[in-house]
Amino acid sequence: AQSVTQLDSQVPVFEEAPVELRCNYSSSVSVYLFWYVQYPNQGLQLLLKYLSGSTLVKGINGFEAEFNKSQTSFHLRKPSVHISDTAEYFCAVTDSWGKLQFGAGTQVVVTP
Amino acid sequence: GAVVSQHPSRVICKSGTSVKIECRSLDFQATTMFWYRQFPKQSLMLMATSNEGSKATYEQGVEKDKFLINHASLTLSTLTVTSAHPEDSSFYICSSDSGGEQYFGPGTRLTVT
Numbered sequence: 001a002q003s004v005t006q007l008d009s010q011v012p013v014f015e016e017a018p019v020e021l022r023c024n025y026s027s028s029v030s031v032y033l034f035w036y037v038q039y040p041n042q043g044l045q046l047l048l049k050y051l052s053g054s055t056l057v058k059g060i061n062g063f064e065a066e067f068n069k070s071q072t073s074f075h076l077r078k079p080s081v082h083i084s085d086t087a088e089y090f091c092a093v094t095d096s097w098g099k100l101q102f103g104a105g106t107q108v109v110v111t112p
Numbered sequence: 113g114a115v116v117s118q119h120p121s122r123v124i125c126k127s128g129t130s131v132k133i134e135c136r137s138l139d140f141q142a143t144t145m146f147w148y149r150q151f152p153k154q155s156l157m158l159m160a161t162s163n164e165g166s167k168a169t170y171e172q173g174v175e176k177d178k179f180l181i182n183h184a185s186l187t188l189s190t191l192t193v194t195s196a197h198p199e200d201s202s203f204y205i206c207s208s209d210s211g212g213e214q215y216f217g218p219g220t221r222l223t224v225t
Contacts, residue, residue, distance in 0.1 A: 034214075043116075043205055043216040044156075051212075090155060099146065100207075100214060102155045 002027040002093045006103035013081055013110055021076040021106045023091035033074040034092040034100070035065055044090065050074060061085070086110045114140045114210040118217035125196055125224055133191045133220045135206030141186035142208035147179075150203040150219075162189040196224045 007022040025031060032051050036044040048059025055067040065076045074091060091103040115138040125131050135145055143164045148156040160181055161169040168181035180192040193200055201224045207216040 036216075041203075041219065041221065043118075043218040044207075045216075046213065049213070099158060099161065100156075102157075104155045 002031060002095060002101050004091050004093050004101055004103035006091050006106050008106050009104065010107040010109065013108065015083055015110055015112050016080050018077065018079050019081050019085075019108060021089050021091075021108070023074045023076065023103060025072050025074065025091075025093045027072075027093065027095060029095045031093045031095050033065075033067060034094075035059065035063070035074070035076045036090045036092060037061075038088045038090065038105075040087075047076070047089075081108070081110050083110050083112065114138075114208075114213075114215045116142075116206060116208055116215045116217040118204075118206060118220050120220060121218060122221040123223070125222070127197055127224055128195055130192055130194045131196055131222060133193075133204055133206075133222070135189045135191070135208075135217055137187045137208050137210070137215075140208075140210045142189070142210070143186060145183060145189040145206055145208045146214075147181065147189075147191050148205045148207065150205060152203075156205060159191075162191075164189075193222065196222070198224045200224050 003026050005024045013019045034049045035047040047063050048057045050057050050067045058064045063078050089106045092100040094100050117136045119134045145162040147159045150156045159174045162181045162183040164183045170176045183189040205219045207214045
């Protein structure tokens with residue numbers, strides 16, 4: 001079984017400042033890792049995913065994440081946020097295609 | 113990318129009635145679909161895995177007689193909330209896998225009064 005911990009429930013950030021959202025996971029087997037974004041009353045949109053290969057993964061909207069196996073982390077970063085990045089962000093893990101285990105989510109609030 | 117739709121986007125029903133939510137894969141065939149429930153300000157919790165042509169697999173703690181799932185075709189899965197109660201009010205999201213990536217529907221907001 002796997003589990004996902006998102007360490008911050010809410011992250012306030014000023015526009016054009018950098019942001020990092022932390023995600024740690026636990027699993028006894030190899031996993032695939034994902035970051036999703038959810039805007040109010042909408043479904044989830046995939047930002048990026050780690051399946052294998054390079055540990056630095058680049059996604060959409062300027063986001064990137066780094067897989068660190070020794071620290072069992074998959075932190076999400078963006079060097080300069082926009083107002084439109086205000087949303088809920090979910091880290092997720094799976095050990096096989098299909099069933100995703102989600103973290104509790106991190107609410108990012110970008111202010112001018 | 114692949115598109116998953118849900119209908120309706122929001123529904124209000126009275127306590128004791130049943131509500132059906134549809135999940136469709138618009139441009140791919142989905143042998144497996146997943147149903148999630150999301151309470152306000154909480155994460156998504158997997159309710160069940162819907163398999164085309166066979167019985168759904170429910171997660172622990174999810175009542176299969178209350179949340180009826182039917183996956184009769186490769187593009188349609190339905191979730192019926194039977195005898196709905198106010199505590200069933202939630203955001204229901206479906207997803208399916210295509211080409212190794214999960215695609216999520218836009219969600220259905222259920223409010224039981």
